[in-house]
Every structure is written in structure tokens, then in C-alpha cells.
Amino acid sequence: MSLELLVTLGVFAPLLGAAVAGFFGRRIGNIPSQAVTTGLLFFSCFVAWTVFSQWTWGHLEAFTVTVSPFINVGDFQSNWSIRVDALSATMLVVVTSVSSLVHLYSWGYMAEDDSKPRFFAYLSLFTFAMLMLVTAADFMQLFFGWEGVGLASYLLIGFWFKKPTASAAAIKAFVVNRVGDFGFALGIITVFWMFGTIQFAELFPMISAKAGTGWEFLGHTWSALDLAGFLLFIGAMGKSAQFFLHTWLPDAMEGPTPVSALIHAATMVTAGVYMVCLLSPIYEYAPTASLIIAIIGAVTALFAATVGLMQNDIKRVIAYSTCSQLGYMFFAAGVGVYESAMFHLFTHAFFKALLFLGAGSVIHGMHHEQDMRKMGGLWKLLPVTYAVMMIGTIAITGLGIPEIGGFAGFYSKDSIIESAFAAATSGHSPAGYFAFVVGILAACLTSYYSWRLIFMTFHNKPQWTEEAMAAHAHDPHHAHGHDDHASHAQIETHSEPDAHDDHAHDDHHHGPLRPHESPPVMLVPLVLLSLGAIAAGFVFAPYFIGDYEGEFWRGAIFSGVDNHVLHESHSVPKWVKWSPLIVTLLGAFIAFYYYVLREGLAKRMAVNQGPLWSFLYNKWYFDELYNVLFVKGAKGLGDLFWKIGDVKIIDGLGPNGAAWASLKSAARLAKIQSGYVYHYAFVMLLGVAGLLAFAIYAWGA
Template identity: 35%
Template sequence: MTTENLIWLIPLPPLISFALIVLFTNKNKALSHTVAISAAFLSWLGAMIVFVRALGVEHFGEHPFASSINWLPTGDTWLKVGVLIDPLGAAVLFFVAWTILMIFLYSVGYHNFGQPAGDHDHAGLPPHGATVHGHTVLSVEPMYSRFFAFISLFAFGMFTLVVSDSLLTLFVGWEIMGLCSYLLIGFWYAKPSARAAGIKAFMTTRIGDVFMLLGIAFLYSVTGTLSFREIFTEEILHTLASVPSGVFGLSAAGLIGLLLFIGTVGKSAQFPLHVWLPDAMEGPTPVSAMIHAATMVSAGVYAVIRMFPLLSMDEKTMTVVAFIGAFTAIFAATIAVAQNDIKRVLAYSTISQLGFMIAALGIGAYVAAAFHLITHAFFKALLFLGSGSVIHGMEHGVFHTGNHKVDPQDMFNMGGLKDKMPITFWTFLIGGFALSGFPLVTAGFWSKDEILADAWGHHHYIVFATLAIAAFFTAFYTMRQITLTFLGSPRTEEAKHAHETPWTMTTPLVVLAFFAVTYGWVGIPEHFPVLGPLVNNNWFHDFVGHTLEHVPEAPEFSWIPLLTSLVVALGGLGLGWFVYKDVKSVEQDKFQISFLKNKYYFDELYEVVFINPAYWVAENVIYKFMDQGVIDGVLHIFGPVTDKIGSAIRNYFDVPVVNQFIGDGSAEVAWWFGKNLRPIQTGRIQQYFILSLVVIFVVGGLLYYILTLA
């Protein structure tokens, strides 16, 4: 099979799996997850083959794998759909395939496959446990098959997005993921908070998507194409850059870039549309991992990276992007410090890290953004799956003690899990250090260091300083999390009885931990002391950089960003450990600042600024004034008037004319004719025959007369 055909096939297995599970295997849990994991495996296999083949191509940037077909006729041209795997696509495909496969595998364990059905579990609620021989144990998820169907569709959306060669198919995948995020965040739909979170995620991302669609439409109307390869030609980019858009003094390129970027802001939960992501924790943990690492938010960043040539055409847009990114990075990092929910900390850290990437793009650090996207995907997937594993272990303890009031997600209920869950601890530690940027060994260090180096090298000192502080906070809350969760001694009875999770959950952790460490090594800068000359090749920069026509220069090596990142990482970690090593309860936590804990009151702000006015407008303006006052009022006028007209018509036209004259009259006439014609129907076929012949002779004679004589 040619690589191009193979790429076409990569998104298909999850889609087929979705259909199969929904239509056929819904009743059978084992069959459903077999189908879903097989599909994920097939896509993974295809992705790996494509990736390996891509590595073998010389000058892959100039000769990417691409093929397209005509899809929709639009006037005299065709709307094309196609696939494109260039270096960026190949790298993204690599991590997407790996993380999706791992999350699929993890989901089997997470949803307690093999456990008995719950005593009083309901579809739409998390499993409550089952009683076996007097013990309460974990029970299997009631909607197990449905979950695999949804994440299969999710995976289909992501693969479609990654392999697409145009904004059109990218947007299709994008929207499929939007739907899936809604479905999966609200997976336990009987929980009001999950329902609300699903709606919130859907609505919030929709705001971004509308702008993105505007951007796509604008782009198409200007260039007549949506294909990346056609847009990113020198000629079109320059045209776009030179055409003024008439908005904010931006060029067309700038405006389109800005609109597309707003889509990303929604999808990747950047300020000010970040509010949905923490709430998305309501979904099952594999979904969180899916959203935070493998698919959804990565898709947002991927889209911006994709559109980078367009974005970089306008300096103002770049500034906005850099500002939003940097602000989000520090803003979310500070919130994360005050969160007690283990997943919530990670959620804000995701927002913060995405801010890093966006900021890197904003300052033109294309490769660094892509690099951080990939390393982050690995270690954030690892962290989420690890936190899921922790929660799972805690739930085990909760079932053991039977005290269901204990929140298994609250870090202050944990502590000392290091010994109970060693695999989870060590892999979580690796993930956490990677997130903090622990020097040299972790992937996070190399990618974050590259961003800082780029910011310093390109003289974006404000961004550099902001990101450095954000990185410090990152290291601090990460260590806080690790310390509270794993170190010290158990703070509750439940934590004492926590238990290591099954192999289906730990295996993905180990695999992802491997990547969280090693993936950084492909991007060691050439001029890095000691290690640089040893590796002597910044492979990642070289590979991904060639996606662009002008390969971005790697920043000059400088000691300042290196030392900065060393200091913030180690300092943050150390401080975190120092502050929290003896904390026994929430009250002893000095950082429970309500301002941070309540996320700068953004939800409340939105409540006041947007939601309440919307409700007020809906209630008073739309409902009471427009609907009841104007529309109903008009209708109330219409009613009597039409009633009058109707009765007039009835009395003076319908009854006398239509009913009596036309209706009854026609019936009378028909009756009269029928009565008088009835004798003709004698039931004697010979008479009919004679009559028909008479008619034939009369008609024939007339015709003959008309045609020949007249």
C-alpha cells in the first residue's frame, strides 16, 4: 500500500469501531472494548508505519505525503478533501497515536472491566460499587460500551484533524471532537454537575468555533482555497498580508489568523475562554486525559501551529497571541497553586502549559511550540492517567471503609500513597518532574528550556520573565501535588487502604513515562554544554523546522535562560517540598487564598457579566416584552380580526355559495344525472358493446368529417 493510501485509512478504524459498537456490540462489554482497542491499534499501526516511512524520506519538508480528491463541486471548481503528512503532521501523528492507544487501554481498567455489575448502579452515574461476599468492591461501568464508542469517535475526529490537508477537513474533525467532548464530559449525565460541565464546554468552545468558521470563510473568500499547501505559498501569503481587512487596521492575514486563533482560544482553553476546562474534570479520567493531552486541546495548539505561516504575517496578531499565551500561562499557574482537587490542579496546569505553547508561537518559536506540544501531551497524559490511578486506588480505600463522604479526589485526603501504589507513584513522579522541567533527564525540561531560550534569544524579555515565573509556579504546585499525594504519611483511613491498580492501567503509565523522559532527548539544542556536542544534532528542530519554507533558526545558546530554567524548576520543586512536607490538613495550607482558590472569580464574573444579563434579556426583553408583549399582542389583534373575517366569509360566502350552491348543488346535479343514467348500466355487456361502438362511430365520423371534408 502506498503511504498516501495508508494515511487515508488511518482515521477509519475508530469510525468503524464507533459504528460497530453502536449498532452491534453494544450489549457485549468485552467485544466492545476489543473492537475499540483493535481499531485504536490499527490506527496506531498505520500511524507508526507512516511515521517510520516519513523518517526515511530525504527533505521530507519539501516532499510530504499528500493526496487529495475532488469532493464537492463549487461552481466551476471543486472543493477538495485530502490528506497531508508533513514533518509537523508526522510528529503530531506519532504522539496522538501513542496517547490514544494508551488511553484506550487504560480505559479498560479504569472502568473496572471484569468486576461485577453494581448493586444499584444506574446508567448515567459513576459506578457505586458492588457487594461480593460482604465486601464492597469496585463495580463495572454501566455504560461501558457507550464509552468506547464515544472515545472511538473522538479518536476518529483527532486523526481526521491531524491527517487533513485543508482547513475544511480540519474543521470537520475539530467539530466532531467538540461533539465528543460534550458527550464525554457529560458522560455521567445523571450528575447535574457533569451535565452543566458538558454544556459549559460545548458552549464555550462554540464561541471560539464561530470565530474560527468566520476566519475559514474569510480565508476561502479571499484565496478560494482552504488547502494548507496552497495557502502557504509565498504568493498567497504575501497577497493576504498586503490586503487590508478594514478591522483594527489588521491585514487580511492578520484578521484571519486572529479569527482562527480565537477558535484555538476556545479549544485550547486560553484566557478568557479557559473556564470550561477545569469543569471538564467531571468526565471520566480517561476522557480528561484524552481532552488534555491527546486530542482536544492539542488540536487547538496544532491548528495554530499549522496556521503559523499565516499568523506570522501580521505583527499585531502575533503580539496578541504572545500576550494571551503568556498571560494564560501565569494566570492559570497561580490558580493551580490553590486547588485541592488532584485533577483540577492538573487542569490548570494544562491551561498554563498551553499558554506556554501559545506564547512560544506568539514570539515565533515555531519548533519550540511544537516540541512542547508533544512532550506536554506525553507527560500530561501520564499525569492524568496517574491521577486517575490514584483516584482509583483511593476509591478502593473508600469502598473498604465504607465512608462515602470522603472525596477520593481531594489531595488532603491522601498522603503516603508512595508505598501503596509504587508504579503509580514513580510514573507520576516522572510526569510531575517533566511538567516542572526537572533538568536534563525529563522531556519537559528540554521543551520548556527551548521556549525560554527562544524568548530570550528573540529579545522578548517580558514574555521571558512571565514564562519564567509561570514555570516557577508550575514546579511549585507540581511538587505540592506530589508531596500531598504520595509523600508523608496517610492523612485518612481511606488513604491507608488505597491499592495499586490493575495492569491495564499501569502499563499505559509505564509506556507514557518512558516517552515523558526520552522524548525530550530528540530536541537537545546543538550548542548545549556537554550534551549538545554529544548528541550533536538537534534532530527535532531539524525535522519539524523543515515544515516551513524558511526553516526557523535555532536560537543562539545563552546561559541566562538555561540558568533561569534550572533555578525556577529546582527552586519551585524544592519550595513545594519544603512547604508541604509537614502539612497535615487544609487549614495548615498557607496558599488557600480565596482569590486564587476561586480562580480569580472568573466564573462569577462571567455569571454577572454574561450569563445573568443573558438571563435577564431572555426573561424580560425576549420573553416578557417581545414574546408576550409584541408577538402575542399582534397575535391577539389578529385573532379577533380573523375571527370576524372568517365568520363573515362563512355566513355570506361559504354557507350560501359554496355549501348550498356548489356543494349541495353539484351533489344534486350528480344525483340527478346518476338517477337518469342508471338505466344505461344494465349489466348486459352486449349493450355496453353496442354503446361503445356507437361512440366510436360518432367520434370516428366526426373526425373523418373534420379531417377530410372540412
């Protein structure tokens, strides 16, 4: 079997699994549906690693497989294609590895759910859409995959559709992403308008000739490439939850935990980073758009890290850490080190999936409790989960010693921070210093909230015992639900039996239940992901950002002639190299002080609810602001069009008005239908007289 055919089968295998489980799941049963979807995902994963290993060590050349024509209208030509190069090979590994392990993990996590075929069908559909996205050879297929993951994420986030909060979260994700997708569509239109093609192979060689091309609009000349790059980045902002379009990401926690791992680790949220790196030929000639990307990415990294400090829901802490890590990737791409951005995307997939699935193991063991304040002392009862969560925490905080090494996050995050400094000192990016300072600060905050999660969950005094639960009942801080707004109380409970919750049978109201370790089917994916969180950095750093990076990328990423940021990052001052480690240790020590040495101090401070605490806890009040500016405004505008425009004007003057007039006329005419013969004879006589009068008049005329 040729490699081209094998890759094609690997890409379409999840679609087959989704069709089997989705259309025939009830007929064939739960186990066959799970087996088919999971087996096909592992086949896709095998294909992806085969391609990636041959690309990395076997000197595989880039190729494109044309599957079938898609849209051919005039100059607009698009085909179903599968493009294989360094970028797509990397993404194939990331997507299929995480998705296959999520499928396997879900066998245990969703064991009590009554809609398993539907769930596994949605997972496979999501994976297929993502594979379409990362192997696209033109903008049309890229947009198809882009919208496909949006649809599948809507279905997965709202999987427990009987819960109003789940449905609301799914709609919110869908609507916010449509805002970004509108900009993305405009960007594709702009590219086609400029170049007359949407094929990447035809487009990229033409870009340098268009550098400096202007576009006259509103009396001002705009850089056409900057405009295209900015519009395309708006799409990335929505899909990757960047600042301003980030509000859907935390609410996506309404989906089952495996969904959170799939969306936040390797698939949907990384699509924007992948797209920016893929379009590096555009952004290298669009300095203003690149500057915007760097600034938005840095602000996102800082914003999400500050909000993560105050969250008490274990999944929301990890969700905001995802948002922050995506900010790192974007400001890396914005300052011109696309290689480091892709490397962090690669390593992040392993340790973030590990953290999310580890959190799911904790939730499973705690009988679906997600509030970290009700945990504590779990390290003895959940030893495997504790070990892998420690590995994931060390990886995400980037703990490591320069010139020696560390876990996966150490290599990729430090490369981004050092590259930001190099971009500033070399003058390549005006946002370099800002990104560097924000990157250092966000690293400190990341360390704090990551270790805070570990200490609150696995250490400290157990808060799930009968004595602790009784104390919580008399604790006004807990009694009044200050963990979240009233609207969030339902979001983070997930205990209603009608929510199709896999742990709905565990009723907290019957007293605390002893935590327990997860079954092997859930622990095996955690162990495998922990290997990636440990080794993905030092094994692949030479290929992504090191001595062999030129041979590995082979033109898949374009760098301008004056872009030497990645190479200059290797020779930054030692204080720059050591800064991430210092701030990481500082953040860990602060967390240790507040949650171990002075246990209870942070809780007493939170009760005071100072202005800074309220600002960060309420996520900079973005939800409230958007509710006033957009939600209420849109509702008011909708009411205006509905109640005034539609009901009173259109319906009132149109069909309803005509019907009203007909009814009134009929009522009046009905009064002359008396039923007496002499009345009808009189009317007939009047008619005859009128007819004769008309005839005489007409004859005389």
C-alpha cells in the same frame, strides 16, 4: 499494501470502531465493543508510528491522498484528503499513542460502568475527528475535524449525563468553544476572500505576495493578514483554553478520568497550537497577530499556574497545569519558534497523559476520592502509581541539567524559555522579554504545585484512616467545604450511584476503605507513557529543535528570512540556560517546606482565607464575572424575547390572539342558539325582509 492506503485505513479505523460500538454495542456486548475499538486504535497507532519513523529516519516525502470530493461550489473547492508531512506525522503519533493507551486503560477504570460500549464509541469518535483535523489539506476539512472534536468532547464530558453538574460542564464547554469557533469561521472566510482558495498547497505560496495588504474598515486601514491571523487565533483560544476562553477546561473534569487524559494531553486542547504552527506562513507575515498570540500565551501560562497553587482536587491541579503548558506553546509560536512549540506539544502529550492517568489510578485506589487533603501516605500502598507519578512530575517541572539532560519536559520547556529570550535580544518579537520573565515565573509555580500534589497525595500522614476521618468531621475547614464553592461540592464528589460512576459502589459513608493498587490493565499504559515521559526529549530533540531540525521539518514549518530565533536560542547566556533549573528547585523546596518540613502550615494559612488566597482560589473570579456579564445577561435577554416578544407580542397578537377572539365570538354567537323554532323563524323573516329591501333598492338604482 501501499503506504497511502495504509495511512487511509489508519485514519478511518477509529470511525469504524465508533460505528460498531455505537450502533451494535448492546447487541454484541461489552467485551467485543471494547476489543473492536481498542484493537482498531492500536492499528492506527501502528500506522502512525510507521509513518513517523519513515519520515524521521527513512526520508519519506510529503504526500496527499485525495479520498473523495467534499464541496465544489464555484471557486470554493474542497476534498476529503489525508495530508502527510512533518506536522501531521507528529500529530498522528501523539493522538493515536495517547488514545490507544487511554482505550486500554479504560478497560480497568470503567469496569463497573454500565455504558461501556457508548463510552468506547465516544472515545473512538473523538479520535477520528482529531485525525481528520490533523491530516486536513484545506480549511474545510480542518473545520470539520475542529467541530467534530467539539461535539465528541461534549459527549464525553457529559458522559454521566444523569449528573446535573456533568451536563452543565458539557454545555459550558460546548458554548465557550462556539465563541471561539465563530472567530475561526470568520478567519476562514477572510482567508478565502483574500486568496480565493482554502487549499493549503495553493494558499501558502501566495501569502508573501499579500504581505502589507490593507483592508479599509471604519475609516481605518487594517492589515488583512493580521486580521485573518487574529480571527483564526480566536478559534485556537477557545479550543486550547487560552486566557478569556479558558473557563470550560477545569469543568471538563466532570468527565471520567480517561476523558480528561485524552482531552488535556494530546487531542482537543492541542488543536489550537497545531493550527497556529500549521499556518506559520500566515503568522510570519502577521506581526501584530503573532504579538497577540505571544502575550495571550504568556498571560495564560502565568494565570493557570497561579490558580493551580490553591486547588485541592487532584484532577483540577493537573487541568490547570495543562492550561499553563498550553500557554508556553502559544507564546513560543508567537515569538516565532514554531518548532519548539510543536516539540513541547509532543513531549507534553506523554507526561500529561501519564499524570492524568496516574491521578485516575490514585482515584481508583482511593475508592474515587479526589480531594488531596484526604489522601497522604500512599506511596507504600500504590508503589507503581507513585513511581510513574514521580516520573511525570519530574518531566513536567523540567528538572534537568543544562548540557547534560533530563526528562522530556526539560528539553522542550527550556527551549521555549531560551527562545523567548533570544527573540527579545534579537529584536524579532517585542513580547520576548515579557514571555521570558513569565516563563521563568511560571516554571517556579509549576514546580511548586506539582510537588505539592506529590507530597499531599503520597507522603505526609495518611488522611484516609478512621482517626483522620474522625478528625476531619470536627475540622471546620473541611466541614464547611472550603475546598470549593458550594456549587463545586457536587462537581468533585462523583459518588452518587445514579451518576454511572465506576466507583459508585464504594460508599464512603460506611467508613474509610484501604487504598489499593490498580489492576495491570491500568498500570501497563502508565508504564508505557512513563517511557515516553523519560525518553521523548533526548531522543527527538535533535530532530525537532536540534541539528537535524531542517531535515525533519522539510518546509512543513515556515520561517521568514529574518527569523533566526531557534538558532540564536542555542547561544543564549549561561544564566538564561540555568535559570529554569534554579527556579524549579526553588519551587520544589518551597513545596517541601510547607508540606513536609512544616506539615499543616499551609492548611492553617488557608483557613485564614486572605485576599490573595481568595483571589487565586476563586480563579481570579472569572466564573463569577462571566456569570454576571454573560450568563445572567443572556438569560435576561432570553426572558425578554420569550416572555414579552414571543408570548405577549407574537403569540398574543398572533395565534393565541386569534384563538381568543374566535372563542369570544363563538361564545357570543352561542347565546342566540336558543333552540326555539319561533326564534329561528323570526331571524329568517328578518333575513327575507333584508333581502327584499336590498332587491328593491338595487332595482330602483
